[in-house]
Amino acid sequence: MTNHPLFAMAAAQSESNHSGVPEEGAEGLVAEARGAWVLYQGCWLRPPAAQSVMIVQEHFEARPDDTFLLTFPKCGTTWLKALAFTVTNRSCHAVTGDGHPLLSRHPQDLVPFLEAPYRQLHPLADLEKLASPRLLSTHMPLTLLPPCMSSLGCRIVYLCRNPKDVFVSLWQFISKVNADYTMDKAFELFSDGVCPYGPIWEHNLGFWKKSIAESDRVLFLKYDEMMAEPVKHVLMLAKFLCVPFTEEEVSRGVVEDVVHLCSFDKLRSVPVNSSGVTDRIGGVPMENSSYFRTGKVGDWENHLTEEMAKKLDAIVEEKLRGSGLMF
Ligand code: A3P
Numbered sequence: 001m002t003n004h005p006l007f008a009m010a011a012a013q014s015e016s017n018h019s020g021v022p023e024e025g026a027e028g029l030v031a032e033a034r035g036a037w038v039l040y041q042g043c044w045l046r047p048p049a050a051q052s053v054m055i056v057q058e059h060f061e062a063r064p065d066d067t068f069l070l071t072f073p074k075c076g077t078t079w080l081k082a083l084a085f086t087v088t089n090r091s092c093h094a095v096t097g098d099g100h101p102l103l104s105r106h107p108q109d110l111v112p113f114l115e116a117p118y119r120q121l122h123p124l125a126d127l128e129k130l131a132s133p134r135l136l137s138t139h140m141p142l143t144l145l146p147p148c149m150s151s152l153g154c155r156i157v158y159l160c161r162n163p164k165d166v167f168v169s170l171w172q173f174i175s176k177v178n179a180d181y182t183m184d185k186a187f188e189l190f191s192d193g194v195c196p197y198g199p200i201w202e203h204n205l206g207f208w209k210k211s212i213a214e215s216d217r218v219l220f221l222k223y224d225e226m227m228a229e230p231v232k233h234v235l236m237l238a239k240f241l242c243v244p245f246t247e248e249e250v251s252r253g254v255v256e257d258v259v260h261l262c263s264f265d266k267l268r269s270v271p272v273n274s275s276g277v278t279d280r281i282g283g284v285p286m287e288n289s290s291y292f293r294t295g296k297v298g299d300w301e302n303h304l305t306e307e308m309a310k311k312l313d314a315i316v317e318e319k320l321r322g323s324g325l326m327f
Pocket of ligand 1: 294
């Protein structure tokens with residue numbers, strides 16, 4: 001699978017940076033490439049991620065007590081990982097302790113990423129060694145998730161964000177390593193749904209509907225709302241993760257301590273997050289600090305023209321119409 005010819009073709013197309021003619025391929029891959037992405041089962045992915053997704057779909061063995069942190073890229077994955085890790089591990093790692101793992105490890109590395117690039121080199125068997133209940137993360141849309149996750153009743157914390165802020169965050173992130181990813185080019189692609197794990201509206205809608213149908217299994221969160229009321233959301237998260245705060249913890253201010261430890265300013269200042277370079281995407285080493293840019297709601301206003309904002313709003317509104325989901 002790792003040397004699947006369709007991936008080689010898609011990778012070549014992606015490198016030559018032109019739209020390929022859609023062509024039905026094996027295993028659900030449509031060998032259509034745009035920008036750096038290939039379309040796999042209706043979802044745009046970079047070839048290394050698509051390969052890893054295929055491996056996960058075939059070989060990942062879920063457990064009924066697994067919880068998945070599920071995000072579209074740039075919606076606050078790093079923050080959610082920090083919060084969920086801190087909340088679930090607070091009995092062994094005191095939130096205010098000097099030795100807390102968040103002070104020495106990047107939040108991205110504290111919760112394993114299911115479709116990590118090069119899964120062929122980093123076997124899923126490593127995840128089998130983890131003790132239950134496991135906390136895992138993924139960016140996969142509902143349609144790509146391995147069926148065992150649903151049949152076993154695994155729980156999902158889904159975090160989404162205003163698509164205009166997601167676009168700006170993504171463009172800033174990718175353009176650091178790809179000079180061709182200009183604002184105009186990125187916007188055209190994003191508006192067509194072409195970006196990692198895109199289209200974003202399909203991603204959001206899938207989990208929105210699931211959270212309505214199975215509210216005990218899917219907790220649907222919005223970045224903007226979490227930023228506005230972090231304490232309320234940490235309480236909600238802990239309850240959903242089956243580790244609710246006791247009254248005594250609440251009165252001691254532990255919830256506020258969690259919010260502080262995982263805050264943008266605190267995490268950004270930790271040396272392991274403010275320095276160094278790591279390849280978490282697959283062949284694209286990124287500065288650890290690039291996961292901490294502004295951490296603001298509404299930063300799109302500083303980057304998008306009025307016309308762009310209106311266009312994206314109109315697309316998103318049309319795609320989400322009737323669902324009850326709004327940004
Ligand atoms: P901006 O680029 O808008 O600043 P992800 O973790 O999914 O890659 O998302 C990255 C976005 O989350 C970035 O947004 C980043 O600054 C923001 N972020 C990272 N850590 C955060 C935190 N602790 N609190 C709030 N936002 C955070």
